[in-house]
Amino acid sequence: MLAGILLCGLAFFAVALDAALSARAQGTGGGWGAPLGRAARLLRQRRRSTVAADTLLWRIGGAGMLVGAFLMIAVIPLGEWTLADLDVGVVWFNTVDVMVWALVWLAGWGANSAHGLVGGYRFLAHGLAYELPLMFALVAPAIAAGSLAVGDVAAAQDGVWFVVWMPVAFLVFLIGVTGFSVWGPFAPALAADIGGGVLAELSGVDRLVLQAGRYLFLTAGAAFSVPLFLGGGAGPVLPGWAWVLVKTVAVLAVLVWLRRKLPLLRPDRFMEIGWMVLLPAAVLQDLVVSLVVVWKG
Template sequence: MVEVLALGVLAVAAASLNAAFAGRPAEPFHEVARLLTTQRRVPARADMLLARVGVISLPVAAALAALVVPFGDRAAVDTSIGVVWFNAMEVVAWASVWLAGWGVNSAFGLVGGYRFIAQGLAYELPHMFALITAALAAHSLDLRVIGDAQDGLWYAVWMPVAFAVYLMSALAMAFWGPFGHPVGDDLAGGAALELSGPDRVVFLAGRYGLLTVSAAVAVPLF
């Protein structure tokens, strides 16, 4: 529970920092207040059950991934396969975004969902290689053991290529920055186009959550 709450705080901090760099430090809070008081828009012939399953499962996947992130020598879930669990929750996000794009019955939304599937497939292999490189060096899939194995020298120093690959692929898995094509402006918002009101708040929270937990996992990994 502590890890999930920390993830939420860090996600809000990330949103605020992103807005601060754009010169609008209060924008995340204003936007959340606006969306929470906005009526949901339901497109014609939309399957909103599928869409909302996708929307809700996105932050849930990020929160579940956070359960294996160690804080010191402790993690919410005591497991020896933290690396596998973290990567599995990232894959759940593929289905989440695709369902959100498919369910709203929008061409742009559907293309955005398929874009994320294609992007995930393209970057999953190098992402897994980066994760396994750190795991092999520590002889463990436990994020706590991997972190402890770096007492002498950080893996980022003597595995700079794996570290760079992880940072790039983690951005792709969280569809941020140059990898934000699933919700790109060229698709008028893509998978998030038809999401409004609380649905959009939850979807965006999940997106910030994915970015935050990916950054958090980078600490014990490298």
């Protein structure tokens, strides 16, 4: 329950910050309280449906986003405490993020709508480009720590944080986080040119659940970067759990801020970038880490 409350609190911070930045960009005041108003309107809104919609798959696509985000944070250490200290925590994270492929596509397919289906396929195209580089980015800290347990990876950064000598893996990891969160440059699946894509036919609580799932996944990904690259709970004065929260808030704020600074990436363009730039860079980063480990070993 505590983990869920913390995840929801951090996600609400991301929503409020995003709303405040949007209000500032439009030259209006406030914005921090806007998420509560939007949520209240969606809860009051009547659910719409389309002709011959596959309601079960449609609902699974949206609700699965919430479940996936909670599964993802299960292996993240909060100081000395971990909900599920799995020996394969890094693989667990990667498994859950691959689930998003099916969830977003089901949200588009289940509506029996051309716009939703196009949005789902756009997301799959992005996924083909970011997923393999993300896998190799996750391998780098695991190689350095000699373990797939997230706690061991955090503990291995006793002297120098991995982000210092694995900057490429860290950058590719954050790109993957924005990708499976359908966020920023990876939001053409929700673009206006296809009427909102996978969100086109969603209304009321269904729309609220899917949107909340996106923010929860963004938050979970930002939190996972802390034990993986930013030393976990290491830091002066404050207890370990506090440092995990502080670092998570910092990464999350940067990801939210960057949404307006980067243009949307067409899936075909990003597939070229992913396969020709990000994947070789991540593999080269793994090679460098392996050589360092062997040299030390």
